[in-house]
Amino acid sequence: HRPKERSKPGGKQLITGEVLLVPELSFMTGIPEKTKKDFRSLKELTMHINVSSHQHTHSIKQLLKNIISNPESLKELSRWGLEISSEIPLIKGRTLPLETICLQSSSFATGSDLSWSREIVRDFSISPIPLNIWAVFYPRRCADQAKQLFETFKKVAGPIGLRLEQPMFVELRDDRTESYVRSIHCQLTSEPNMQLVVCIMVGNRDDLYSAIKKLCCVKSPIPSQAINIRTISNPMKLKSIAQKILLQMNSKLGGELWTVNIPLKHLMVVGVDVHHDTSKKHQSVMGFVASVNSSLTRWYSRVTFQTPTEELISGFRVCLLAALQKYHEVNHNLPEKIVVYRDGVSDGQLKVVEQHEIPQLIKCFEIFPGYEPKLVFIVVQKRISTTLYSWCANNFETPPPGTILDHTITHKDWVDFYLMAHHIRQGCGFPTHYILLYNTANLTPDHLQRLTFKMCHLYWNWPGTIRVPAPCKYAHKLAFLSGQYLHSEPAIQLSDKLFFL
Incomplete structure (x- = not known):
């Protein structure tokens, strides 16, 4: 069913009303938001979606074989004057040389997998910004994780050249949006030289995230870091996560992490x-x-x-x-x-x-x-x-x-x-x-x-x-x-x- 068309000023046609779809002829596409947020389900799903090159080419060859061996398909193709090859075309390409990553006083060639997660936490970033005045906001039930995160920050900040002072720990009575917004606003008012706001949140709260970002990016401009409590709850992974968060915080403060040679x-x-x-x-x-x-x-x-x-x-x-x-x-x-x-x-x-x-x-x-x-x-x-x-x-x-x-x-x-x-x-x-x-x-x-x-x-x-x-x-x-x-x-x-x- 098509909705009615209505004229708009300037002669443009505007379609209004509901678009009605026949359920039997409609199929959902894409991945639902609920599945995207469930890490385990998403991992299992990608295992089926991301097939290897060998599997993918095998499926394509099988499809081509089916088309070529079907008289109806051949008849339709000949009507259009088309031919389909049963082979995947081979073309000569090139591979560009690997790049050198430059830090403050050292540089290194990238490996074949083009990942340098180990190297960047061993040497100083190009220009680390000292973090002197900053605040961490968290609900009461996350107090232990907040303290543990800061202790881990102190251990991993030295090798990347980041100087880190003790933050203001602000414990909230609950995790309501108003509690976060009021506390952050109050701290920013009392400390005008604040460099960074860190918020530890429970669950995927789009409303809370949006409110924090509106306050810190529009009303009272200051770099902000939102951390989901689930991200920092595993002690085994806390060190590598703390390193990644620190590098991200340094970037937000105006620091420079790495570069490549630009002639x-x-x-x-x-x-x-x-x-x-x-x-x-x-x-x-x-x-x-x-x-x-x-x-x-x-x-x-x-x-x-x-x-x-x-x-x-x-x-x-x-x-x-x-x-x-x-x-x-x-x-x-x-x-x-x-x-x-x-x-x-x-x-x-x-x-x-x-x-x-x-x-x-x-x-x-x-x-x-x-x-x-x-x-x-x-x-x-x-x-x-x-x-x-x-x-x-x-x-x-x-x-x-x-x-x-x-x-x-x-x-x-x-x-x-x-x-x-x-x-x-x-x-x-x-x-x-x-x-x-x-x-x-x-x-x-x-x-x-x-x-x-x-x-x-x-x-x-x-x-x-x-x-x-x-x-x-x-x-x-x-x-x-x-x-x-x-x-x-x-x-x-x-x-x-x-x-x-």
């Missing part, structure tokens, strides 16, 4: 992603994150909300101008090259982005007299159906991290490539698709592929490579936090910190 100088890298706000129908949130130093360890972030009638580019321009001003404030000059990674663009929107977004971005450089930087604009696509395998010793396997494919299966109209940046422990290799829409920086495809792979090493919430460049992931986290929990723009005072990690 390009006077470079700004920008990540953009869009999230659709759940509370306000049809409203989108754009997360914008830009690097403001040469080692790509300091980031400037902004958020813009827009309705469907508004052009995304209007908010994009405001963010880019603010980022350029911040870059100038830090370096006393403007970047010579700007590389934009734009997430959340489908194939159908590529022309719109090329014809509208990019010219508008170039236009905003005119605000700075005589400023003509080189611009590179790359669209990042994660949701693709392409699967890559590695053909080794007559067997299909998962491709190693750094695998590049830039021919045969690429677009005829664009310069594009597929990159597998992350290590896959189970399942098949889903690469990320990168489409180059604009390039005045004279960067060759090889330079862009190397730079993109380097950017996949810089996400500080994970000591390893991720599927997309770090600024894209940061922009996604920022847009998700703002759209899902804050429902408004974060305070400008937090824009030079990764408070949204």
